[in-house]
Amino acid sequence: MPARRSRLVPTEVRAELAASLAELRRSLDVPESFPAAVAAEAEEAARRVPTTPSGDLADLREIPFLTIDPAGSTDLDQALHLVRTDDGGAILHYAIADVPAFVAPGGEVDAEARRRGQTMYAPDGRVPLHPEILSEDAASLLPDRDRRAFVWRFVLDSEARPVETSLTRAVVRSRRQWSYEEGQRAIDDGSAPESLALMPWFGQQRAERERERGGASLNLPETRIVAEGDGYRLERSEGVPLEDHNAHVSLLTGMAAADIMVRGRIGILRTMPPADADDIADFRRQTVALGIPWRTDTPYGDYLRGLDRSPAARAVKEYAAGLFRGAGYAAFDGELPEETTQAAIGAPYAHATAPLRRLVDRWVLVVCEALVQGREVPDWARESLPDLPSLMNASGQRVSQLTAGALDRVEAAVLHGHEGTEFEAVVLSVRADVARVQLQSPPVDAKVHGLDATPGSTVRLRLVQADVSAGTVVFEPVDRTVGRGAR
Template sequence: MWMTSRDLDFAPIRSEFELPPSGDDAFPEDVRAEADAARDLFAGGRADLTELALVTIDPPGSMDLDQAVRIETRAAGGWIVFYAIADVGALVPPGGAMEAESLRRGQTIYLPDGSVPLHPRELSESAGSLLPGEVRAAVLWRVEIDAEARVLSTDVRRATVRSRERFTYAEVQAAADEGTLAEPIAELPAAGRALRAAGVRAGAVNLRIPAQDIEGGAGHWELRIEQRTEADEWNAQISLLVGRCAAAIMLEGRCGVLRTLPRADEDTLSDLRRTAAALQLEWPQEQSLGEFLDSVDVNNSRGLAMMRASTAALRGADYAVFDGQEPEEREHAGIGGPYAHVTAPLRRLVDRFATEICLALTAGTEIPEWVRGAMGALPEIMNSTSRTASAVDRACVDLAEAVALEEFVGVPLAVYVLRSSTEPKTPEAKERPGEVFLAQPPVFASCTGPVSEGTTATVYVAVADRESRRVEFTAHAPAQAAPGAGAAS
């Protein structure tokens, strides 16, 4: 479903969330000046590892390249993972204008018509980005894992690196399928699969729900389902590995910032088992939620409904700051153990601070005062800006959904039912709408009237309003339904 750029205007959303107009990053002059003058604060204390062949894997067109990877095999089995992370802490002077502005922004916010970056692009897309062929300041993680993906050793240090080449996920997947992967990532599929299997064994919960994406500009926009490949998962597993190693370092050193997520309680798991039974999905009693979901096929209505329902098991994400004692909360249920954010410092504030803690603890040096002084404020900064980022993303998708369907009000369309509607039990009670998924254009929305989860159904577009960014379906045919029916594909 295509929409002209005239039809899809994100300016009101930017205004609603107090974000600058597209094309204007709105950095104060002193922040830009500091970014222009950024120099490596640790230039004399780095290992020169520019001969290490690393590559980057990112979405098409990305310029803020946080990570570069290389994977080697171990003679005894398993792998040595080299993961270079942009050394933002070396380019942002403590107490300066860039630091103050980054503490205010918290993270990069993405919209279809352009991002609102955490740091000036002179840093995040140039001087600090791990662009191919450029010598860059980095924090290099070296992690050894065995054939079962158990961590054998971890090291992290400041280094100078030079990425050899940049790839997209689609390019990596195509090369993997053809057996022509570049040497630095020839072992990525095997290591990635081993890490994923280890995560499932540890209780990790991986929700594979199709993500909506808006692409285009310059005359047209397209609402589509993001195309994820196995290569996306392999690369994500490397990042998760380093995040787990960072958490282990901080826990041993009794100082750090963890990303936490409580495990689902028994009531939630019981509800999900009832949902699985209603959807006729076999969930053996001895299987964990993560093991069960790993076996679910999301390419049909029952599997998609199960994944959507399972979001109830992953609620309450937070950050835990601790210094000199064990944190009260340390687990991340989605990962299957302790975890920390350290792999995206160009786009996420907390990574810069957590990385400095890991560097100091590994080297046996004092944690910088600028890190300790800001640690306590990080959870609120990250949580509040994450809420904004999520709300902005949802608003953009809601707008695209409404515009895509505004000409189809009253038209019958075939959908997957993700959640049944519930009839009111008393005259005063209200019906709880169901939830449905339309495959083309991809729309998740509520639906009134009788619909049963795990089935396909014909429903009608009841509301598609761009002003309120609202879409609703109904199972009740209008008085004069439009002829013809769409198809969920």
């Protein structure tokens, strides 16, 4: 589906937007740069860590890996190679950047990474988890360079079920960096290499396996802030199918990592409790009210997968998102946690595929590799496991505030100067006399108090105010002024 794009932020408010974004960073204590000691240690690690095969580092450079990421990415965590086998199955190699090789436990880079928790993305610049000499160079799986990696090997049957899994540290060499859009075009026109050409088969089979285990994916369209020249615009897109197929590679790996740690009785899982019975009953009532009833004989995931792109279906997904909550991390050593399942996935799951951008993945990879190879988990990893849930939760909260705050400010900037203009919007949800709406164009979400409308309906709103410094917009209904609301 083509992306819906907004106009550029008006020139006259760009300075005000820049100041507002900078103040948002200050209010959240977002780091501006790496301390000198951290940068120096990273530079030394980039020079010191070998990238040549050795006795404990396999040589897998003959495998023609490739990477698939958003256009322009330089922090490349994953590379894959997928090939069919004679029995109708496949062999998937999935290389994950060997960040632990570059980060000394207890060192300066380690301490700074624990303070940051994860890479933060903002319109006025990315705030990386690790110094760029590591995240965008020495540890990144860039094409045509020898790189260290944890390599997962999955032997898959004809329905993409893993029948054999292994994990080893190795030296790999990616052949090409693909963007999602480039990869999708190559798949569509038949020019894709085998690894890419097989991704639709893999993604479709893994989606069916998700259905079987009771998992569910919302796949909501994402609003992105796109830098263009010296300004920004908003873009909302459903993405391309290759993004979903590629996500299933990460899901498969995360489930494999969780299984290894659960069987080894040490590690850290990403968990989510099942939806509360009252929430499910309320959601079912909402689907009836929206004219797309969720039948009792239809599994939840099947119902979501069957939704179309109509406004009513978008509203259903908005309510469904309320069931996907309570996600957290559970660290364990010996006794398993009470909750081991990620309910939306329908299986135990762990973050294991983005160590350049997420702190916890470094521990998961080290723990899994030790368990698979029959070695003791390193003391540094075992002893610090209990610290990870609080570190990741605090980081996640800050990232959410930064992401939401930046989007609010850019949305207000895009709308600035259009006070009095009428806009068409779809009502996504109504809770406690507050309607959440999405403008048709530009792709802006807002809240309106007292709007007399039902979810899934289309309404006309008039822009009253767009405050760039505060990141708020105020709309009033056109047909009948029953209230005003600020986002």
